[in-house]
Ligand SMILES: Nc1ncnc2c1ncn2[C@@H]1O[C@H](COP(=O)(O)OP(=O)(O)OP(=O)(O)O)[C@@H](O)[C@H]1O
């Protein structure tokens with residue numbers, strides 16, 4: 001496997017050595033796959049859903065077929081077919097009896113063949129209409145149903161099917177998937193409210209068809225050990241306290257932890273002190289400033305004020321509480337709720353539930369939060 005540039009990669013999966021914890025979640029997913037139970041992974045963005053899928057893939061029995069497709073860029077059923085067929089031929093080698101059948105089938109559909117410019121992996125696309133695409137998708141899945149070994153299909157950014165122009169894509173897909181016993185699915189998506197809508201609304205076809213796996217932060221202790229271990233492996237040191245401070249600053253949000261750690265790692269300093277990470281954090285915020293000022297340009301004034309207020313609070317339980325509204329001079333509670341709706345829609349803020357089950361709101365971007373807090377203090 002390829003080596004990452006730092007032990008804290010920001011994209012791609014580089015094997016379990018560079019993957020922190022998620023042991024329980026991995027075990028749960030593997031167990032579900034073994035029992036033919038499909039799983040839906042839900043979390044806020046950049047928490048590690050895609051990473052977890054790749055990690056699980058590496059631990060499935062070797063002979064199983066694991067098929068991964070990210071459907072974010074698909075816009076209709078024919079493109080879903082392209083994405084599925086491409087994933088299938090990349091996952092199942094042509095050599096061998098089972099592979100031959102699959103490849104033969106795909107070739108029989110007269111695909112346009114191309115190669116990914118970066119990875120060189122083959123890609124297929126078909127010039128077909130909707131009805132044909134539907135039939136072909138059904139046929140590919142049936143073929144996998146007859147695969148001699150169990151098959152796991154992970155569909156990332158699954159909520160994208162809601163943007164297809166065709167009606168009730170979920171009902172159609174569910175009706176095919178329902179008939180499969182040899183194929184297990186892992187669904188994952190970064191738009192939490194749409195994923196919730198698809199899987200937890202009783203009137204929707206996928207309701208209760210999968211087990212939900214809510215991905216939270218990696219426990220502080222695990223991440224701290226992971227960070228100190230990797231510095232040590234490179235004959236460098238970082239104290240537990242300093243690692244904890246960095247985890248605090250990044251709110252244990254996986255992507256931001258990785259970002260700060262990789263930047264601190266790249267300083268090449270032998271001993272990581274508070275000053276070193278503070279300086280890296282400061283630089284990151286300076287780099288991001290144009291993005292944050294862009295928010296100010298883009299947002300209606302009320303939304304901007306509310307976003308800054310939520311960022312100052314870090315987590316906010318009651319957006320309509322008098323104290324909060326008065327403190328930040330946000331006007332009426334109804335206008336706060338409207339602004340909040342706007343921020344949730346734009347994915348600049350999200351809500352979740354704490355350990356006690358209390359709902360809270362937070363800004364999506366940890367760096368934005370830290371930027372607002374820093375500027376407040378000055
Ligand atoms: N357990 C882990 N240990 C170390 N790094 C991780 C871990 N999980 C994820 N990462 C890293 O954190 C970042 C975000 O992870 P990932 O892309 O998997 O999140 P995601 O939830 O799929 O995000 P999105 O919602 O935007 O699709 C990536 O840089 C990834 O490499």
Ligand SMILES: [Mg+2]
Pocket residue numbers: 049050051156190
């Ligand atoms: Mg992802």
